[in-house]
Amino acid sequence: MFHVKHYDVIIIGAGHAGVEAAYAAANTGVSVGLITKCPSDLGATSCNPAIGGIGKTHIVKEIDCFYGLMPKAADYAAIHYRTLNTKKGKAVQATRVQIDKKLYKEAINKYLNEKKNIDFIFDEAIDILVNNNQEVSGVSVSRETFSCHACIVTTGTFLGGVIHLGEKKIPAGRFNAQPTNRLKDFFYRHNFTLGRLKTGTPARIDGRTINWQAMDLQYSDSNPEYVSRETSALFNPQMACSITYTNLRTHQIISESIHLSSVYSGQISSSGPRYCPSIEDKITKFPDKSEHQIFVEPEGLDTVSVYPNGISTALPEAIQDQYLRSIKGFEDISILRYGYAIEYNTVNPHELYHTLETRRIKNLYLAGQINGTTGYEEAAGQGLLAGINAGIQCVSRETLVLPRSKSYIGVMVDDLITKDLVEPYRMFTSRSEFRTILRTDNAVIRLGEIADKYYPQSSKENTKLIKEYYTLKQFAESKKITPINAKKYGLKQLPDGKKLSFYNLLSNQLYFNDIKSIMSKCNVSRETPEILAYDGYYHHYTERLIDFANDMDQLIRINIPENFDFSQIQGLSNEIRDALKAKKPRNLSDAKALPAMNPSAMMALTKYFQNHL
């Protein structure tokens, strides 16, 4: 018999989910094979040149607590930082980074190459091998077959990918890249429920032909907040972005030719993301608006390519030529590449456990757009979780689940598994019920221990910070304002003579800054007083949320047996009974999240399962 090379974990796909999964699995100490068609796929950013955003940065900061790739690469390639929501409250603030696409790839390659336990396999994955116990046993590429313990599939838009441009239909995973079609047979063969989603991207413009003077400039923050805790200085010179607007002339051109767009001609029937509407959608759904904003983003320091954000389209090339040139500043542009819509296959995420392992096949994990999400950050977050799980599964047969109350990645995975997707899933802060807890500044306190536990080579930086945080917290909770120390610390006396701890007083705006600066003098790192200050600021709200989380945890602990016959329970309407039958919730918390659920039915369920199980 010939020798078959073995990897502990094989990853199919090297987009944002794939590279993050490879890096995380490698960090757990296992051997990793990363399969992708060509070297230039590594760390490709197929859509806009930016990482982060509200909700999205929240995910990237969580990845950073696992010493992950995306935050480091984002800083390495950053050419523009902008903190959003600065006036709306710390918990929903987020820094978005414009990146140089070439530098981003360079960074991903550099960090992956530092891991000696990652092999790159440049080939097309064509099948996943499964043994008689329904466990993954290997992966075939076109030239050979590898054996493996676990496999993570991150096909992105490549699985059954088709590009639409006007009437044209081109099988592709992204512009100028072949789709992955042979792997589709694997999913059919094992009876996975497949779905089909759509997304789109705008044209790319030659920056040298844009009239920049005609547009408003937006500069990078002068005091930028880096994405990764490992970053301490800017890597690159910073560039400005610009803002321009569509106008009535643009809208007229598009309306007149709307029937030619693949999205409106009936050529595409799958659903696309509502929060990334095509310009066709914007004009059709909001006919009263006289202009739509376009954010003009340079794609790098030494490239002429510019990304006009906000006008993705599937109109034919000739119409794109026309309507783009009707926009202020774009009058004389030359177009480097036309915008297009892309359709691709997904696997219904209800097929997954909270570890991202499939229920049908053991040690098979799915991450990224294949699970119905959109966005680089959402993909990377799932890649991280799948990578760690596949890794620790090999090492110690352990599993990692991130609860909703601890992480946005946990919120995302839970939403994917328990809710019905109607469109590609994007993270919003409103999806979390624990926003005062899930902030970008305190991610390391929430999640830092996990990486230090599972990564043998970890620097244990997280653990150090967490220890410092709890020491400072103890100080802030035990220190009370008294008439004597108030004067000593330069604080205002409490009007009613009450004694309150520093920590409790942080929720009072009159004391917030003073107490924060006292804490900063306690011989600690720059981060901890900041984190603690906001923990204190939100603590009234957080306590209520924790009560709520405890209620929810109790519901999670009440399991519903598999194949349970809900007709045994009196007091359920037929609608709810059908929903329960279809969704098979595993516990009362899942049942509660069903859209059809109401309080009286929930009461009936709780009563029944508390008494009977």
Added chain:
Amino acid sequence: MSINNDTIFALSSADVASAICVFRLSGDNVLQIAQLLTKKKHFEADKTYHASIYDPETSEKIDSGIVFFKQNPRSFTGQDSLEIQLHGSRAVIKKIYHILSKLDLCRPAEAGEFTKRAFLNNKIDIFQAEAIGDLVAAQTDYQRRMAQAGLSGHLSKFVIDLRETIIKLNAFTHAMIDFADDEVPPEVEKEIYQLVDRQIKALTDFIGNSTDVSDVKYGLKVAIIGAPNVGKSSFINNILQRDAVIVSDIAGTTRDSLEFMLDIKGYPVIFYDTAGLRETECPIEKKGIEITYQKIQDADLVLYLQDPNQESILEVEELLKRSNFLNIFTKKDIYKKNIKKNCESYFYISNVSRETLSPILDYIAAFFKFKYDHQKTQPLLNERYLQHINNALHYFKTSKINLNNQDFFLFSEDIRLVQYEIEKMTCYIDTEELLDKIFSSFCIGK
């Protein structure tokens, strides 16, 4: 067969001899049962039939009466339903009950099962289902009226409107937070302010106009106080003998304060008979008087009985300043000459002549009529709902403070807390429902 479609029956009229008795059936087998009992083949929906009722086993005729068939979904329960009206003798009731019980096609209904089916089949909402419970339990005319008001869906409409506002507010705040970079129009912020103000006012009004269910369900509280031997117990005895009916004795009260629920002109009223008030050193009596003081504070109305020849008790007068009270001078038969006391409204009564009580009962009825019929325009509010609506108002008020402090994020957290309170009354508000609202309201997203 689904468990909720099996056929149930119940005697809907009282289980006592009367002119007419009514049996009600609901479920899939209703038509079959009607055919078995009447030997008639055809029943048209919504038509009444005069028919004889037979025992299907012996073919013996039991009685004849009216049979009324309603086809799903246009019946109260939303299922096929049958109503049988027969002569209400004990023997007929017993026989029909026996016949129905022996049929394999149906079973006796559990308490409230018809209403439950109506609820499960979306014929009524949860508020209406609870109002029906109140209606059936109503002992006085006032309770009936208030329950009827609940049944009309007044509360449901208010809560549904509130839910709509919350979805809108939540969508607006989420749009402003999650799409900071996009073009959420500046008017939205103004609209948020207006929505919050309007909702605070709506909730405040609603709570102010709503009748606390405990008043209606458990009666309006009237305390009867006065010095020993002033005639309190005779007063109560007299009330009990005329114009009023004892509705219930309330058990578990202290031995020094007795409670009776009476129906006075349709209003449920609880009378507290209290220990006589006087200076005392006896610790047991002192305790009794303490309880009397407590009752004065709890009561909606205090009847202060006094002997016109005795001095009023200063301490009591002090306490009464904070209550609604009525001065009543007793022993009209002994002191023939009216002795006018230094007070604005008063009644003279004689426990010998019962006619003198009528004006007081009229006054009590008028007092409650004014208090509840004029001021409270909304139907009664269940304790549970009242709690949630009060909480919602509280969070709205906090949200206003955060909004004024420019802490938009905490404002949105407050609105979310309101949402949780609403969800406890209706059903969950899903993120998707919010996103639908966001994307249909604004053109956002890149």
